Amino acid sequence: MLHVYSEKTSELRVSQVDIGFTKKVDYLSIINKYCQTKNLPRTYIEVGIEGPSHNLQFRYRLEINKQLYPVGKAKNKKDAKQMAAQSAYIELRKQPDWDTVSEDEASEIASTSAIPSSFLITYSCVVCFDRFNSDFDCIEPLGKGSYGCVYKARHKVLDQYRAIKEIRSKDLPREVLVLANLDHPNIVRYFSCWLQDTGYKYMTKTLYHKIELIKGVDLLLLLFSSEVKINTKFLFIEMELCEGGTLRRWIHKKNIAPAENSRQRQSLEFARQILSGVEYIHSKKLIHRDLKPENILFGQDGNVRIGDFGLATQDNDDGELVERTEDSGTRSYMAPEQVGVNYDRKVDVFALGLIFFELFWRIGTGHERIKVCKTTCTIGERVNDVHIIKTMLSTKPEARPEASALKTELKRWTGTPEGNTDQGNLTV
Structure with missing residues (x-):
């Protein structure tokens, strides 16, 4: 029997290895x-x-x-x-x-109980004082990705629901430091963060788990190859809960529904809010690098919130392109230069152009969307009469306008007949 527990919150240790019986304190x-x-x-x-x-x-x-x-x-x-x-x-x-x-x-x-010859490994989870379970309840998963997990949870004292993102501590510097310095109505609000020695999934395990041990398997190898990693820390980020869905879902619903005149008006307002958020991000000398409808949420007030700053990086404001991580972002929304290592904040403007295109034109299927978004010349033909989007999708970064200039251009566009975009289905 392998019994693992810790009196400290920062480590796991093998307390005894005893094949033949299980001891429970x-x-x-x-x-x-x-x-x-x-x-x-x-x-x-x-x-x-x-x-x-x-x-x-x-x-x-x-x-x-x-x-x-x-x-x-x-x-x-x-x-x-x-x-x-x-x-x-x-x-x-x-x-x-x-x-x-x-x-x-x-x-x-302690009590003992006999175990059959096909013995079991029994281990207990680390029981530690964790802020997540102490400060929050009504915890339920919202999503999971390579970064970790996101949970919906109620703050016990404030009686307010929050989104809690759990990631490995190695990712601490980028997203937390970015969010902590942003305060804008169109950016997901950051509240706090903390480090714990165990992730939520591990803490919710029951006291004893029994795994049949195949004869000949190294006990320590089995322990260290499990989900629980020794000396691993987890970062929890407390953020605003946006339950209004994503912009991707809104676009999809509009594309499959009968054409509505209200779509143009709503799209213009969403475009204005997204642009306002991106302008603010750039004013803080940051590049988001992963703008896409999936990362744009709706808050309880119905307004847009830009989220997921996991790929955000510093911008250089002296007009020179900086060498960066290659191929960072979502392929279908990446500017041409983003597949390399030298680029600046204009990659966000390119992604915005694709997002605006999806906002104003009906694209029947996901396959069509991917096909069109990969070919900017196809979009250029479609939006030839809408100069604002065409310039955003320029293959040359220097030809794309700044986010601040786009705000003025968007106001001008909405006040002209060019703003009456065709709401028919886009044929690819």
């Missing part, structure tokens, strides 16, 4: 003995129940002498209390007065 009894010896009141508080009906998770936390300890979770109330007791045990052992229950006594309290 009764943390409830340990805590009870400690409280009785110290004459301290204790209460197990039911925090709530979460998850679907077929996979409920009971949540308990222990209060000792008016001091609250981390939440414990399990599939039944008894195990949830056991988890809560273990959480308190880990914290209490750090205190200088922890002398009531020795390791020998803890061992005596």
